Amino acid sequence: MNFDVVIVGGGPSGLAAALTLGRARRAVLLCDAGERRNQAAEHIHNFVTRDQTPPDEFRRVAREQLARYPNVLVRDARIEALDGERDAFRLRVDGADVIAKRVLLCTGMLDEPLLIEGAREAWGRSIFQCPYCHGWEAQDRAWGFVAPAHDAPHAAMAAQFVQQLFAWTDRVTVFAQRGHALSDALAAQLESFGARVERSPIRRVIADDNTRTQIRAIELEDGSKVPCDALFAHPPQRQTALVASLGLALDADGYVTADPARRETARPGIYASGDLSTRMQGAIFAAASGAHAGAMINFDLAQQRATQRASSRARVETSE
Ligand SMILES: Cc1cc2nc3c(=O)[nH]c(=O)nc-3n(C[C@H](O)[C@H](O)[C@H](O)COP(=O)(O)OP(=O)(O)OC[C@H]3O[C@@H](n4cnc5c(N)ncnc54)[C@H](O)[C@@H]3O)c2cc1C
Structure with a gap:
């Protein structure tokens, strides 16, 4: 035809x-x-x-x-x-x-899947790429952002992205990925506009037991748990x-x-x-x-x- x-x-x-x-x-x-x-x-x-x-x-x-x-x-x-x-x-x-x-x-x-335990079930439900798409529904809650695996030029974009998140909430934590340390320069920049920075890498996401789709906290390699209701990431x-x-x-x-x-x-x-x-x-x-x-x-x-x-x-x- x-x-x-x-x-x-x-x-x-x-x-x-x-x-x-x-x-x-x-x-x-x-x-x-x-x-x-x-x-x-x-x-x-x-x-x-x-x-x-x-x-x-x-x-x-x-x-x-x-x-x-x-x-x-x-x-x-x-x-x-x-x-x-x-x-x-x-x-x-x-x-x-x-x-x-x-x-x-x-x-x-x-999209490549996020290589974080528990992330697959929550993808698109409480783990997102875009705050314009899903930010309104989770406003004023505890938000997280998975820092990019590589520094510059991605660091500059990551900082700009995190700046935007404060339009929806005052509680933003930036998490390091396993095997990818956050640079001091990026951490200082993020902290300067109010983000909390966790340098211990993410071990897994902790979600509601019944749904597995709504995350509640991020568990870090050092064992600590950080409250988090919506996680943003760019796999x-x-x-x-x-x-x-x-x-x-x-x-x-x-x-x-x-x-x-x-x-x-x-x-x-x-x-x-x-x-x-x-x-x-x-x-x-x-x-x-x-x-x-x-x-x-x-x-x-x-x-x-x-x-x-x-x-x-x-x-x-x-x-x-
Ligand atoms: C979890 C998630 C939530 C999102 N939520 C929102 C939201 O709330 N609001 C918003 O604006 N955006 C949202 N987005 C982004 C939005 O989905 C995309 O920007 C949009 O779908 C892109 O449209 P597209 O037509 O370019 O591609 P797609 O929507 O990805 O469509 C591409 C299509 O091409 C088909 N295809 C691929 N290869 C072939 C082939 N060889 N032959 C025939 N067909 C093929 C695929 O099957 C698919 O149906 C979200 C994205 C994700 C990942």
């Missing part, structure tokens, strides 16, 4: 792009493998008109709205391989090939296998590099939007960049058609 655009990934970014391209009357195939990045989260917060919406409900409504556009096909399927070039990409899905003029990658990022992220196989240019943090105005990657005809291309991660950001990418792909296709028409017209005039 032939499409104008195949969108790889049906999270907020891919769904928004499909809507934009569908309304521009492009023939679109959106494939989604189904594993959501925010699988552990009960609600999406900080998305205007969708605050408090369960992620599955968000996707259901988006698909229901896309169903109005007969030129948009949505499939629950993984794109297994991608090759070819601008105007003639070949994508492998469910053992068959589809052909596309353009490809939009919206595959999100994969490493990686690209999906498909994106990694494409050899696209990545920035220093591993995100796909795309032209900020056009959203096209260094490989002509392949576009990228959403989490896989930025550290600024959130559902509304991903949706906005998906709509942006959709419009830019439509513009690219429209320009191509205009150029082709102009040159064929010029040929006719020359031959007359």
Whole structure:
């Protein structure tokens, strides 16, 4: 089957792009493998008109709205391989090939699990990445932050991140990870704006016995227990296998590099939007960049058609 655009990934970014391209009357195939990045989260917060919406409900409504556009096909399927070039990409899905003029990658990022005992069960419930997403619900309680494994340049970002946490609570403790001592410089900086710093590394998180999802304290290697109701952490992220196989240019943090105005990657005809291309991660950001990418792909296709028409017209005039 032939499409104008195949969108790889049906999270907020891919769904928004499909809507934009569908309304521009492009023939679109959106494939989604189904594993959501925010699988552990009960609600999406900080998305205007969708605050408090369960992620599955968000996707259901988006698909229901896309169903109005007969030129948009949505499939629950993984794109297994991608090759070819601008105007003639070949994508492998469910053992068959589809052909596309353009490809939009919206595959999100994969979070490495936090290597802290007890953290897996609490991830997305009381261990978070983003205070804008989950800070309101835990405001004025005891918060913690897992310091990054490496110092500069991550130390500067860690300090800026911790500064922000004081918008939600006055009680912020920064914890060292096992095997990664906090530098004196970072500790002094954190303490200067009111954070408590624990240099003994985290041994495990202690959660409510019944749920295992609500943490209550952090146990340190020295045996002490520090009260903590919400823990923030930025575990490493990686690209999906498909994106990694494409050899696209990545920035220093591993995100796909795309032209900020056009959203096209260094490989002509392949576009990228959403989490896989930025550290600024959130559902509304991903949706906005998906709509942006959709419009830019439509513009690219429209320009191509205009150029082709102009040159064929010029040929006719020359031959007359
Ligand atoms: C625990 C947690 C809680 C969060 N809570 C919030 C919140 O409250 N508010 C908020 O704004 N943000 C929140 N976020 C962030 C938000 O989930 C992401 O920023 C957003 O989902 C990114 O959208 P995306 O479309 O770029 O990628 P994703 O939502 O990750 O979607 C990518 C999709 O691509 C699919 N895919 C991957 N590879 C393939 C392939 N080869 N073929 C087909 N499909 C593929 C995946 O299955 C997935 O469905 C949270 C994140 C986490 C981890």
